[in-house]
Amino acid sequence: MRHGRAFWLFVGPFAVGLLVFVYVPIGWSLLLSFFDARNTVTPTSFVGLRNYADMLTDAPFLRSLGTFSVFAVFIVPLTFVLALALALLVNQISFMKAFFRSVFFLPTACSYVVASLVWKLSIFNGVRFGLANTVLGWFGAEPIAWTVSTSPPWYWLVLVTLRLWLQLGFYLILFIAGLQRIPQHLYEAAWIDGASRGWQTLRYITLPQLRTTSIAVLLLLLIAAYQAFDEFYNVLGTDRGYPPFARPPLIYLYYTALGSGGQDFGHGSAGAVILTLLIAGVTLLQGKVITR
Amino acid sequence: MISRRRLLSLAGASALLAACGSNTGRDGNGQALKQWYHAYGEPGVQQAVERYAKAFTKTPVDVQWNPGDYDSKLATSLLSGGGPDVFESTPQISSVRAGQLVPLDDVFGDARNDFTDSILATHTVDGKLYGVPQAVDMQMLFYRKSFLQQAGVQPPSTVDELVDASRRLTKDGVKGLFAGNDGGGGVLGGPALWSAGLDYVRDHQVGFDDPVAAQAIGKLRELYSSGSLLLGAVKDWAEPDAFTQGLVAMQWTGLWTVPAIQKALGDDFGVLPFPKFSSSGKASVPVGAFGAMINAKSKRIDEAKEFVKWLWIERTDYQEDFNLSYGFHIPPRRSISEKASKLTTGAAADAVKFVRDNAKASNPPDWTSVMRTAFNDAVSRVVRDGAPADAEIKAAADKARDELKRLYG
Known part of the structure; x- marks a missing residue:
């Protein structure tokens, strides 16, 4: 196909940007992962696979991968089911549909940083006048240090509610779009055949028809789970660093590659490549299991 | 002849290229030196440093104020050619070994003897000075005199007394101690080591590979599990709010909070x-102490040195103004700190004495991020999870030993 000038005028800047700001850095990072690249991005000492070997035996890195695999196992189905349930509800109601759709979508437009600060500083702060602790106070309970206490690990409550609030709306919209593409005549045919309006049509019509949407949502959720950074960094990070629990792989790599007191791009890049391969692997596996 | 549409597309492309190559302010001669500061919280500092820069007549100096994550931003910019010529930071062995910093021994001249030794040590790597200390900051324990009196508690002089005092001062919705929202592991890890006669790194060896370290860190666990710590405060340990609002009887915070605490509590604190x-x-x-440092990639190292010498060695009036007119820091030079009237009474005088007698480097140049992460992780697990201290400290010491071996062979 021959592209005209207009094509390149419109696509060119974007393609150049993509090349310069995405593909070159990815390639560079791959290159760095084979070098001893401390405090430099133009390293000279080739170390082969040593950075990979180091990262694969690095206990904190492996622990963060483990933690976030468990996190994914919980957060992916939870967000999926809640988003689907909400989408079905919003799609069912006959009044103020646009209003509910907007209300649930609105948090998606909120900055992760701002939401994290609201969660950390006003809803779940540890002093007695924090919102959550005020509510507890009505029932005579002692204030809880939500983001500090590790037994029980209340910080998961803070992080999971925050993540749900921020993300649910986006997946809700995806599901609504999927639901609206299901032809009405399928339902009508089912009713004529005597299918009940609730569970049976959901099980045999809605869910199978939502298959492509569901796969896309699962994929996005899984990637988002492993890519967790913003809200974790802003809720649990302090000026003294990040605690050793609930530490997303990306935050650990961020401190490795860019931490004050020594940048180590070799190990950081090797970790990033390992994480990418892990995400790709899990995604492929998931795709295989679902599409079987 | 170029068609109009062709011209348009060329214009678009060149605009894009122009947007990529932002003006770094250091091509060609006669341009300004670039100087970076992190964003000081106290009002007036930014205007002050801009005023100093303007007063330097030999070369124009552009001051850049950097809110947010200054350390990461600086570290990244030092890798590229677009970083500042002069900046404030504390030297790290990794940047020295990577050749990112200019040694500044010649800038000091005779003034070298005027600087406090423990402060110069924090700017020395492999025997060379890499920063001219600008302002000394320190942390200490603040206590409400009236709260201690009411509870019949003496100011603690041992760690056991501190734990006991914190417990006894916890009542009626007031907590005994606030040492950070992480339960004290972040800011008190170092002091706990020093309290037992240990250190992070000593003579290129791990300074805390000792069973006593586990006992000292164990005391932080005791403090945490006593239920007397304030946790999850809105402002963290670096701000005086929890202390001035009466949420706690004692707080670990910095010298910089003295003016705010004085304003809120008058004499009722020690x-x-x-x-x-x-x-x-x-x-x-x-x-x-943040020090003025020079980027080895700067094309104008000599001019930068001249500027640093002028501002941080010669202009003692600016150094005094910078340290004492806005927030509250101790001038690193004895000739200034000794004659400063603000530092002769009350908490400030005590702080000067502590710096003279009890100073420990909070962030020594060879305490790298790998060691720090390993140590902080261990302390955090002991304090917050109740993990066995000896095993955790041992693991952190092993990691630190590997790192020191890489650095010093």
Whole structure:
């Protein structure tokens, strides 16, 4: 196909940007992962696979991968089911549909940083006048240090509610779009055949028809789970660093590659490549299991 | 002849290229030196440093104020050619070994003897000075005199007394101590080591590979599990709010909060170093100083040196103004700190004494991020999870030993 000038005028800047700001850095990072690249991005000492070997035996890195695999196992189905349930509800109601759709979508437009600060500083702060602790106070309970206490690990409550609030709306919209593409005549045919309006049509019509949407949502959720950074960094990070629990792989790599007191791009890049391969692997596996 | 549409597309492309190559302010001669500061919280500092820069007549100096994550931004910019010529930071062995910093021994001249030794040590790597200390900051323990009196508690002089005091001062919705929202592991890890006569790194060796370290860190766990710590406060330990609002009887925070605390509480507070744990240990205060440093990639190192010498060695009036007119820092030079009237009474005088007698580098140049992460992780797990201290400290020491071996062979 021959592209005209207009094509390149419109696509060119974007393609150049993509090349310069995405593909070159990815390639560079791959290159760095084979070098001893401390405090430099133009390293000279080739170390082969040593950075990979180091990262694969690095206990904190492996622990963060483990933690976030468990996190994914919980957060992916939870967000999926809640988003689907909400989408079905919003799609069912006959009044103020646009209003509910907007209300649930609105948090998606909120900055992760701002939401994290609201969660950390006003809803779940540890002093007695924090919102959550005020509510507890009505029932005579002692204030809880939500983001500090590790037994029980209340910080998961803070992080999971925050993540749900921020993300649910986006997946809700995806599901609504999927639901609206299901032809009405399928339902009508089912009713004529005597299918009940609730569970049976959901099980045999809605869910199978939502298959492509569901796969896309699962994929996005899984990637988002492993890519967790913003809200974790802003809720649990302090000026003294990040605690050793609930530490997303990306935050650990961020401190490795860019931490004050020594940048180590070799190990950081090797970790990033390992994480990418892990995400790709899990995604492929998931795709295989679902599409079987 | 170029068609109009062709011209348009060329214009678009060149606009894009122009947007990529932002003006770094250092091509060609006669342009300004670039100087970076992190964003100081106290009002007036930014205007002050801009005023100093303007007063330097030999070369124009552009001051850039950097809110947010200054350390990461600086570290990244030092990798590229677009970084500042002069900046404030504390030297790290990794940047020295990577050749990112210019040694500044010649800038000091005779003034070198005027600087406090413990402060110069924090700017020395492999025997060379890489920063001219600008302002000394330190942390200490603040306590409410009236709260202690009411509870019949003496200001603690040992770690055990501190734990006991924190417990006894916890009542009626007031907590005994606030040492950070992480339960004290972040800011008190170092002081706990020093309280037992240990250190992060000593003579290129791990300074805390000792069973006593586990006992000292164990005391932080005791403090945490006593239920007397304030946790999850809105402002963290670096701000005086929890202390001035009466949420706690004692708080670990910095010298910089003295003006705010004085304003809120008048004379009703006292300061202490972190107390000693054992007879071999010592009371301590963590001390650090941002210094003026020069980027080795700068094309104008000589001019930058001249500027640093002028501002941080010759203009003692600016140094005094910078340290004492806005927030509250101790001038790193004895000739200035000794004659400063603000530092002769009350908490400030105590702080000056602590820096003289009890100073420990809060962030020594060879305490790298790998060691720090390993140590902080261990302390955090002991304090917050109740993990066995000896095993955790041992693991952190092993990691630190590997790192020191890489650095010093």
